[in-house]
Amino acid sequence: MTKRSLAAEESPDHANGSGHRKRRQPAHSHKVTIGDIARHAGVSKTAVSFAFNRPGRLSAETTRHILNVARELGYTPNPVARSLNTRRTHALGVIVPQDIPTVLSNPFFAELMSGIGEVCKVEGMSLVIVPPMRGSLEEATYAALVDGCVVTGLSAEDKAVRALRMRRIPFVMLDADAPDDIASVQVDDYRGAYLAMKHVLDLGHRRIAIATFEPFTGRVEDYTGTLRHRFSGYRAALAEVGMSLCSPRIHIIECSCDVAGGKRAFQLLTTLRPQPTAVVALSDVIAFGLIEAAHCAGVCVPEDLSVVGFDDIEASHLLRPALTTVRQPTREKGRRAAEMFIQMLRAEEPAQPQHVMLPVELIVRESSARAAR
Amino acid sequence: MTKRSLAAEESPDHANGSGHRKRRQPAHSHKVTIGDIARHAGVSKTAVSFAFNRPGRLSAETTRHILNVARELGYTPNPVARSLNTRRTHALGVIVPQDIPTVLSNPFFAELMSGIGEVCKVEGMSLVIVPPMRGSLEEATYAALVDGCVVTGLSAEDKAVRALRMRRIPFVMLDADAPDDIASVQVDDYRGAYLAMKHVLDLGHRRIAIATFEPFTGRVEDYTGTLRHRFSGYRAALAEVGMSLCSPRIHIIECSCDVAGGKRAFQLLTTLRPQPTAVVALSDVIAFGLIEAAHCAGVCVPEDLSVVGFDDIEASHLLRPALTTVRQPTREKGRRAAEMFIQMLRAEEPAQPQHVMLPVELIVRESSARAAR
DNA sequence: CTGCGGTGATAAACTGGTTAACGCTCGGCG
DNA sequence: CGCCGAGCGTTAACCAGTTTATCACCGCAG
Numbered sequence: 087m088t089k090r091s092l093a094a095e096e097s098p099d100h101a102n103g104s105g106h107r108k109r110r111q112p113a114h115s116h117k118v119t120i121g122d123i124a125r126h127a128g129v130s131k132t133a134v135s136f137a138f139n140r141p142g143r144l145s146a147e148t149t150r151h152i153l154n155v156a157r158e159l160g161y162t163p164n165p166v167a168r169s170l171n172t173r174r175t176h177a178l179g180v181i182v183p184q185d186i187p188t189v190l191s192n193p194f195f196a197e198l199m200s201g202i203g204e205v206c207k208v209e210g211m212s213l214v215i216v217p218p219m220r221g222s223l224e225e226a227t228y229a230a231l232v233d234g235c236v237v238t239g240l241s242a243e244d245k246a247v248r249a250l251r252m253r254r255i256p257f258v259m260l261d262a263d264a265p266d267d268i269a270s271v272q273v274d275d276y277r278g279a280y281l282a283m284k285h286v287l288d289l290g291h292r293r294i295a296i297a298t299f300e301p302f303t304g305r306v307e308d309y310t311g312t313l314r315h316r317f318s319g320y321r322a323a324l325a326e327v328g329m330s331l332c333s334p335r336i337h338i339i340e341c342s343c344d345v346a347g348g349k350r351a352f353q354l355l356t357t358l359r360p361q362p363t364a365v366v367a368l369s370d371v372i373a374f375g376l377i378e379a380a381h382c383a384g385v386c387v388p389e390d391l392s393v394v395g396f397d398d399i400e401a402s403h404l405l406r407p408a409l410t411t412v413r414q415p416t417r418e419k420g421r422r423a424a425e426m427f428i429q430m431l432r433a434e435e436p437a438q439p440q441h442v443m444l445p446v447e448l449i450v451r452e453s454s455a456r457a458a459r
Numbered sequence: 460m461t462k463r464s465l466a467a468e469e470s471p472d473h474a475n476g477s478g479h480r481k482r483r484q485p486a487h488s489h490k491v492t493i494g495d496i497a498r499h500a501g502v503s504k505t506a507v508s509f510a511f512n513r514p515g516r517l518s519a520e521t522t523r524h525i526l527n528v529a530r531e532l533g534y535t536p537n538p539v540a541r542s543l544n545t546r547r548t549h550a551l552g553v554i555v556p557q558d559i560p561t562v563l564s565n566p567f568f569a570e571l572m573s574g575i576g577e578v579c580k581v582e583g584m585s586l587v588i589v590p591p592m593r594g595s596l597e598e599a600t601y602a603a604l605v606d607g608c609v610v611t612g613l614s615a616e617d618k619a620v621r622a623l624r625m626r627r628i629p630f631v632m633l634d635a636d637a638p639d640d641i642a643s644v645q646v647d648d649y650r651g652a653y654l655a656m657k658h659v660l661d662l663g664h665r666r667i668a669i670a671t672f673e674p675f676t677g678r679v680e681d682y683t684g685t686l687r688h689r690f691s692g693y694r695a696a697l698a699e700v701g702m703s704l705c706s707p708r709i710h711i712i713e714c715s716c717d718v719a720g721g722k723r724a725f726q727l728l729t730t731l732r733p734q735p736t737a738v739v740a741l742s743d744v745i746a747f748g749l750i751e752a753a754h755c756a757g758v759c760v761p762e763d764l765s766v767v768g769f770d771d772i773e774a775s776h777l778l779r780p781a782l783t784t785v786r787q788p789t790r791e792k793g794r795r796a797a798e799m800f801i802q803m804l805r806a807e808e809p810a811q812p813q814h815v816m817l818p819v820e821l822i823v824r825e826s827s828a829r830a831a832r
Numbered sequence: 833c834t835g836c837g838g839t840g841a842t843a844a845a846c847t848g849g850t851t852a853a854c855g856c857t858c859g860g861c862g
Numbered sequence: 863c864g865c866c867g868a869g870c871g872t873t874a875a876c877c878a879g880t881t882t883a884t885c886a887c888c889g890c891a892g
Binding site: 117160162163164165166167168169170175176177179185186187189190191193196197199200201202203204206207210212213214215216217219220226228229230231249252253254345374377378400401404405406417 | 490533535536537538539540542543548549550552558559560562563564566569570572573574575576577579580583585586587588589590592593599601602603604622625626627718747750751773774777778779790
């Protein structure tokens with residue numbers, strides 16, 4: 087810290103004086119870099135780096151000195167530059183096929199992310215919500231600053247998924263039928279739907295509406311993933327009483343996946359003939375909308391109309407009537423997926439991807455009752 | 460693309476042959492870089508970069524060729540390296556003082572982030588939830604890969620806030636009394652609390668509990684930010700009827716800010732003497748828990764107990780009894796903060812930071828009624 | 833024949849850090 | 863006295879891109 091400090095102090099001055107001053111940024115906005123600290127402290131960049139990341143590698147005095155200089159100049163290592171070297175961002179991405187307001191308005195998604203967040207908490211990571219960018223999820227994955235991700239609501243053939251795969255970014259698929267070489271976590275949607283439908287059938291209902299949340303193409307056969315399994319479940323339950331999705335007493339109502347969508351579904355429902363006596367919704371929030379609209383219209387749930395949801399979000403048991411629904415372990419689903427991702431991240435060798443199927447459970451509460459008559 | 464392509468192809472080969480092969484990574488995990496593409500395509504790194512970012516800067520043929528090679532080799536620009544240069548991450552951070560599961564379990568926060576997400580959507584950004592890292596929010600801000608952030612639930616004196624300030628990272632404070640030089644958005648918590656308390660007082664209640672969600676130090680004077688304003692509001696309303704927070708008929712119950720906390724608050728409430736006839740909660744989810752627990756205990760809301768919430772989250776109007784609460788424009792609050800942040804990001808010169816105060820509104824529904832007798 | 837402007841591509845510097853490898857000094861030990 | 867290792871610091875390469883300045887080449891006007 088005597089001769090060397092002088093030398094170190096001189097060399098940059100010399101470099102500066104000797105010609106190029108190509109700083110483009112005006113002085114006022116010049117962010118202070120590791121080099122500035124090194125210069126002011128009279129040490130090498132390495133020393134500064136060590137002072138921040140490798141306590142003990144330097145003498146206590148030097149470390150203290152460097153840290154002091156850094157504090158005085160308001161220096162902090164640039165996290166992006168750091169990530170470039172370490173190849174770690176300490177961030178877990180969640181790829182969602184819709185925009186953020188839509189996703190976060192949905193309590194189901196919030197719970198799912200909360201589950202993923204449990205792992206972030208343990209691992210000291212932040213959570214990045216990655217929505218489509220200029221309409222393209224693929225493009226969004228190109229720009230995401232993450233160590234890997236959990237992919238929701240996409241099929242394995244999706245371009246974004248293929249892109250992740252090609253780049254060998256570790257990721258886990260949620261609620262999708264993944265090929266063997268892609269890790270996945272899903273719930274038993276088939277059984278959940280089966281249970282829901284069987285429940286209303288057991289209660290004697292035969293005029294039933296299904297409130298679903300994705301653009302219904304008219305061809306149930308075209309569905310993939312979650313929706314496909316659920317409709318298979320409905321079909322199976324209906325078959326047991328000699329009915330099918332095409333029966334004239336079965337109606338399929340398409341609506342947006344939120345409370346407003348449920349309300350709209352109720353309006354549509356009132357126009358149907360024969361009038362359904364039960365609705366099976368593909369989501370609790372849709373069921374909420376149905377119940378609310380029914381309440382406003384003077385239709386009693388469950389006396390005049392039985393309503394069954396799907397998900398069992400927290401609010402479902404607080405409602406009056408409390409919602410009969412299919413519980414899926416939403417938080418655990420998120421947690422498991424994130425845990426699998428962490429495993430992949432740690433693994434030296436690419437291990438055999440796991441596939442997890444979580445059970446569901448019918449929760450009978452107050453919104454469903456025996457059919458009148 | 461004739462002689463030069465040859466020359467370009469040779470030079471790296473030569474460089475490789477001439478000595479150092481210090482690739483540390485085993486071949487199998489070697490990620491393909493811009494250099495690999497340049498070599499295979501027989502062009503310079505610059506050309507590859509231009510092919511991706513500067514259409515038109517290269518001849519159409521060259522661009523096509525490079526892009527083809529890139530596709531074949533499964534190449535995609537490293538977003539971290541790119542961010543280092545461009546100094547843009549296309550990510551907006553939300554600094555939260557609690558861990559992610561806690562935050563996302565709270566519908567109020569979900570709505571807030573949904574509002575912030577509206578801006579992300581418009582700007583094509585992703586949203587990063589930045590929780591404390593190893594207990595330290597300050598440390599978390601050092602590692603966050605974001606262009607700037609919205610800070611929630613912190614006071615201006617917090618170390619994390621000071622860190623952001625020192626590093627000249629653009630950020631906006633939410634729900635905090637910010638100094639002039641820090642942009643902020645808040646709601647009129649004072650008035651909200653005043654209205655809530657006045658409401659129950661007007662209904663004739665005099666034995667009142669306040670269910671609050673932060674470690675109650677016993678000294679209301681020590682609160683900062685939101686909590687301080689709200690308690691000022693309560694105090695003002697009480698003063699109008701000659702009471703104060705210290706009156707023997709006013710009880711302050713501390714609980715966690717979730718449904719379970721509300722339930723626990725109800726248990727505590729039943730032990731109080733004199734028994735309160737009304738509860739003013741600092742959050743709707745706490746009110747939910749209160750109502751649920753009351754229901755289970757056979758206590759009728761609002762006949763036996765009036766409950767007033769705060770926030771007006773979506774579920775509040777779906778509950779039976781529908782919740783009387785103070786509506787704050789949660790989504791708008793998030794959106795405004797994010798918009799201000801975007802402005803700061805765009806601004807060449809640091810402009811005068813704005814301070815926005817949003818209004819609140821009392822929404823009287825079914826959970827509050829005139830005091831018995 | 834020379835000068836000049838426009839294309840299309842490149843070399844080299846730059847973004848802001850981390851890290852492998854090495855050098856120097858000094859104390860302990862054979 | 864010479865060797866060895868530990869402690870402390872440095873140099874230079876490296877991470878994977880972007881950007882500036884430059885240059886070769888071509889056609890064309892002077």
